[in-house]
Amino acid sequence: MTLALREMRRRPGRFAVATIILTLIAILLMFLGGLLDGLVASSTGAFRAQRADVLVYSGNSRNSLERSRIEPDVRHQVESVPGVTRVGGLGSVQLGGRVPGRGARDLVPTVLFGYELAPRGLPSTPPAAGMVYANDSLRAKNVEVGSTIRLGPARSAVTVVGFVSDTRYSGQGTLWGSLETWRQVLNANRPDARVRPGVVQALVVQGVSLGSAGLPERIDRATDGATKTLTITQAVNALPGVSQQRSVFNQIIGVTVVIAIVVVALFFALLTIERTALYGVLKAIGASSRTLFAGVVFQAVVVALIASLIGIVASLTLNALIPAGTIPFVATPARLLSSAAVLVVAAVVGCTFSLRRVLRVDPAAAIGGTP
Amino acid sequence: MFLALREMSRARVRFGLLICAVGLLVFLILTQQAIQGGLITGFVGALRQQSAPVLVYSVDGERTLQGSVIDPGLEAKIRGVGGVAEAGWVGQSTFTVRVDGGAESDAALIGYEHSGLGDPSRLSSGRRPVGPTEVVGSAADFTVGSRVRIVPSGPAGATSPVFTVVGLVKDAQIQVTPTLFVPWAGYEAAVKAANPDATTVLPSVIAARPTSGVSDTELVRRINAASPDADALTRSQAASDTPGVAQVQQSFQLIFLLYGLVVPLVTGLFFLIITFQKAAALTLLRAIGARSGALVRSLLVQVVLVVGGGIVIGIALFAPLTLIQLGAITIRFDPGAVLFWSVGLLVLGVASALVAARRVLAIDPLEATTGGGGL
DSSP, X not given: OHHHHHHHHHOHHHHHHHHHHHHHHHHHHHHHHXXXXXXXXXXXXXXXTOOSSXXXXXXXXXXXXXXXXXXXXXXXXXXXXXXXXXXXXXXXXXXXXXXXXXXXXXXXXXXXXXXXXXXXXXXXXXXOTTEEEEEGGGGGGTOOTTOEEEETTTTXXXXXXXXXXXXXXXXXXXXXXXXXXXXXHHHHHOGGGOOOTTOBXXXXXXXXXXXXXXXXXXXXXXXXXXXXXXXXXXXXXXXXXXXXHHHHHHHHHHHHHHHHXXXXXXXXXXXXXXXXXXXXXXXXXXXXXXXXHHHHHHHHHHHHHHHHHXXXXXXXXXXXXXXXXXXOOOOOHHHHHHHHHHHHHHHHHHHGGGHHHHHHOOHHHHTTXXX | OHHHHHHHHHTHHHHHHHHHHHHHHHHHHHHHHHHHHHHHHHHHHHHHHBSOSEEEEEGGGTTOTTTOOOOHHHHHHHHTSTTEEEEEEEEEEEEEEEETTOSEEEEEEEEESXXXXXXXXXXXXXXXXXXTTEEEEETTTOOTTOEEEEOOSSSTTOOOOEEEEEEEETTOOBTTBOEEEEEHHHHHHHHHHHOTTOOOOOOSEEEEEEOTTOOHHHHHHHHHHHOTTEEEEEXXXXXXXXXXXXXXXXXXXXXXXXXXXXXXHXXXXXXXXXXXXXXHHHHHHHHTTOOHHHHXXXXXXXXXXXXXXXXXXXXXXHHHHTTSEETTEEOOOOHHHHHHHHHHHHHHHHHHTHHHHHHHHTOOTTHHHHTOOOO
16 A cells, blocks of 8 residues: 555556546546536526425426416315315426616526425415515516516516525526415416416325325326326426436446546556556565455555546536526536546546456566566 | 556445445446536426517517517517518416316417418427417427316316317426417417406517528517517527526536536545555555556546446436436436546546646655555
8 A cells, every 4th residue: 555655646647648537537427417416406496406205296287387287176076085084285486587777688597486384494384475485596587685686478477585505496596485476477367377266286294005006096096187296306307307317417427437438547547557567576575466456455545536636626616607597507516526426436446447458567576486 | 557456446335435435426426417407408498499580579578488579669660670570479378287187287288370480490399280279289398199188267167278289399387387489379269268368469579580691699689679578589599688597607607617526525535545545555556567657647546446346336326317208307328428427537537636646656666675665
């Protein structure tokens, strides 16, 4: 180990290029992961914030909030299901918002949610009609407490009374008000999507599982298929593009990790070939193959850790420099650390390709014992 | 040349690993390039394929078809602008449908009032609709003769329109969803079936055509000047300015840049290390009369073979992928993009080996007589 470290200290140039390549791969891994996290977070916050067990859509809505319509009689059926403890309506409408201080054409894309059961970070009682809580991403768009935002072509006025975090939806900042506020704004601005009193887009349900059938199954059975009930996780994954984004990005990340393994394998294979004579001498004076290979692994881990560290700093810098509303990149500690861990594992796996060469080194060769 | 090939054949694993690494990188770059193209086509292909040269959104719509609503007041202002030869309604919404009685699925409907203003500009097969229940579908998702039923809101069995696909158009999805172009009456019926509470079905945008002598961009300028609530865009602007398109392109460009840097670095590192390892042999070759130029040529031949081999492997891995549909995204083999990346990576690969070539040129044959030969 000391020998491996000393070699790295005395000949850093030998490891520099490999470190640069692994750094680029580390940045790629963290950027791809951060992009995925950013995309998913900006699409799913409103659902992840729900303090509920399940979300109930209408049966033919294909799990789309915008297409779902729950009539009052269906709501009563859901409320009477054994195990259901609390039921709240949920509605949404995407509209451009006119924020004071911005140009006439410089609208802020928003999604207004109407709710009854408060999501995480919101007071249990929805604000009075015309009042809303705003997602804190809207602060960057000049929205402040007391701001009056005029929504949609009807210029429906809502006043911001506070902020809430991590509730973005469909990549847009959200506003949270009562169902009454939502219904008024929706009907004024979207005549093709208007709803009658009592109609909501989805139900947010708290409850307990009884017996073998879970809560979703019991709700859908009670409504005779008029509803489609999903857990919050299922509802998040059913949002348009979320599972596809995860799948595509994870495949790209997977292939990038394979490339990292190949790069490390290549580099340490070449390095081992270069050091074959030296290993012969070391074995001749008593060093075991295990010790020599541990040195190779140690060097690979150090290179990967340095690359990861630079990658983390670069990702955090990128996170700070990317202007809001452009690339949906988020550098979370979990993502950065897991990418670093993956890179270290890839480095260890990569350098194991050199194991055979290290084992094959014959100490006799060092003292001229082989032809 | 002989030396280069001989060395490669004797160190197959070493060179094979590098060729595989380059091949994987090329595969990733080409795949992501194709995903980017497929994603953007899936997002806004219908806008590119529709026939109206100018689309007028409401400012509130934020340049999305589904988010825009044109009220009668704004419509009147648009129609009154000098230079508008023809204008018509275009609406868009997403519905739950059953195709040929199958399982429920999603479909985006684009309703148009007048032929030539919002319907597909050209079909890849079939014919144009002649009634409100005939539609043109995106070629990747429908076949001519398919029957598409809008699933109505409310109890099963409620009445709803059934459309027959009579024509197809390529690359015409919107929001990465199977898309149908339908005459306005059919679109209106679909909206009312999906939401019985809908009182009025307003257009999402107004499609406009300029009079002779007025360019599309001039008409856009005039309409935007006529009302602060109108957001007129040419067809190509409507596609490129759709929210999300620019972000997708920026994100992918950053990814391409990083991968583009990794390929020459990996190649450059490899040849630099093996040049170091071969130092003694190269010095000996120089001492017995081999010219530096010949040795550098040998090195460059290896670089071209390695990068070229990687490119061939990358293309071979990528090509079968273009035969399948990746979810709703069509991955297409774009010869232009493949050629661009092949040439670009080859040039970068050769450039990256110049450091190793410099080392070769710096070899002093005299070192062979003094027991040196290190670089």
